[in-house]
Amino acid sequence: MSLLEVEDLEVYYETEDGPAQAVDGVSFELEEGENLGIVGESGCGKTTLAKSIIGILPDAGYVNGGEIRFKGDDLTDMTGAQRRRLKWEEISMVAQSAMNSLDPVYTIREQIVEAIETHRPGTGRTESTEIVTEMFELVGLDPDRADDYPHQFSGGMRQRAMIAMALALEPSLILADEPTTALDVIMQDQILKRMGKIQDEVNSSMLVITHDVSVVAETCDRVLVMYAGKVAEEGPVEEIFGQPYHPYTIGLKRAFPNIRKPTQDLLSIAGYPPELVDPPTGCRFAERCPMATDRCREEEPEAHQMNGLRSYCHYAEDIDTELRPYADNPETWSQTAAARKAETGNVGGD
Ligand SMILES: Nc1ncnc2c1ncn2[C@@H]1O[C@H](COP(=O)(O)OP(=O)(O)O)[C@@H](O)[C@H]1O
Ligand SMILES: [Mg+2]
Numbered sequence: 001m002s003l004l005e006v007e008d009l010e011v012y013y014e015t016e017d018g019p020a021q022a023v024d025g026v027s028f029e030l031e032e033g034e035n036l037g038i039v040g041e042s043g044c045g046k047t048t049l050a051k052s053i054i055g056i057l058p059d060a061g062y063v064n065g066g067e068i069r070f071k072g073d074d075l076t077d078m079t080g081a082q083r084r085r086l087k088w089e090e091i092s093m094v095a096q097s098a099m100n101s102l103d104p105v106y107t108i109r110e111q112i113v114e115a116i117e118t119h120r121p122g123t124g125r126t127e128s129t130e131i132v133t134e135m136f137e138l139v140g141l142d143p144d145r146a147d148d149y150p151h152q153f154s155g156g157m158r159q160r161a162m163i164a165m166a167l168a169l170e171p172s173l174i175l176a177d178e179p180t181t182a183l184d185v186i187m188q189d190q191i192l193k194r195m196g197k198i199q200d201e202v203n204s205s206m207l208v209i210t211h212d213v214s215v216v217a218e219t220c221d222r223v224l225v226m227y228a229g230k231v232a233e234e235g236p237v238e239e240i241f242g243q244p245y246h247p248y249t250i251g252l253k254r255a256f257p258n259i260r261k262p263t264q265d266l267l268s269i270a271g272y273p274p275e276l277v278d279p280p281t282g283c284r285f286a287e288r289c290p291m292a293t294d295r296c297r298e299e300e301p302e303a304h305q306m307n308g309l310r311s312y313c314h315y316a317e318d319i320d321t322e323l324r325p326y327a328d329n330p331e332t333w334s335q336t337a338a339a340r341k342a343e344t345g346n347v348g349g350d
Contacts, residue, residue: 009066037216040226096178235309
């Protein structure tokens, strides 16, 4: 049994125009002690996925179908009280903006102690204070600063305090949603290294959610690429960033600096992810994909098992034989789909 099994999960938001299908049929598993990266551009459903796992969806959000099994139990069946018990103790979350997650009227110490005492009744004040000191040292904060209020901390320190809080109860699963996005590059690097070290010590599993693929390359064993509420591709980190089969992964990978090829030009995928109230039929990436054909616009792709990867592209099997040089060429990604179509009629595929 895996620690976390997400099966065919659908999470929608009620909107004026109808339900927005933010997470639509997502499945994956996470083993104990494993780190899974979830990548994709903004608006692809990553945060919604995390919130549904920890049980903090906003009022408009609801699980429309599927299961989230944690240690074998379906979280979507649990009552609010049962879920609150799991929070912090079994599953904790480091959100993008620590300022919003920390309460401004309590000191950091008070907040961590409160979390410990709520979940481990009977823990004495001395013991919980010791845990705070230990966690502060682990994330590289001076324990003497634990009696400060959140506003007395810099952004980087708040993020570390948040991580300390998320780790205090040694949860089995940590959801890190853009844990370092608001920080400068040096701070990012330090925090990522620390999270990796800490994780080795407490043996938690982690979902690392980010739009920045270099963060995932540094911290994760496996990667799930999400596009417009669906899985585009999933597999080991080396394969995903080495030889991906989904054009979206290929494009996304080229949008970030490559440590092995620092001089390589960065590109951006023209256009934006689609609206999720009335998502396109067929492959959701088709309208931005330089290789899309009519089939892509009509028929939803199934999973193709490719070299350890699970790739939801109709043409996954043709990438290595025909399409990879084309997909790897920056020129391919340099125009919008509309401009490309006007110029050539149709490009790539068959
Ligand atoms: N409270 C909400 N009400 C309605 N739609 C929402 C709400 N929160 C997010 N969405 C929509 O759900 C989709 C996924 O958003 P999100 O999970 O935040 O993506 P990501 O974290 O990948 O940027 C987006 O289309 C977004 O507009
Ligand atoms: Mg997000």
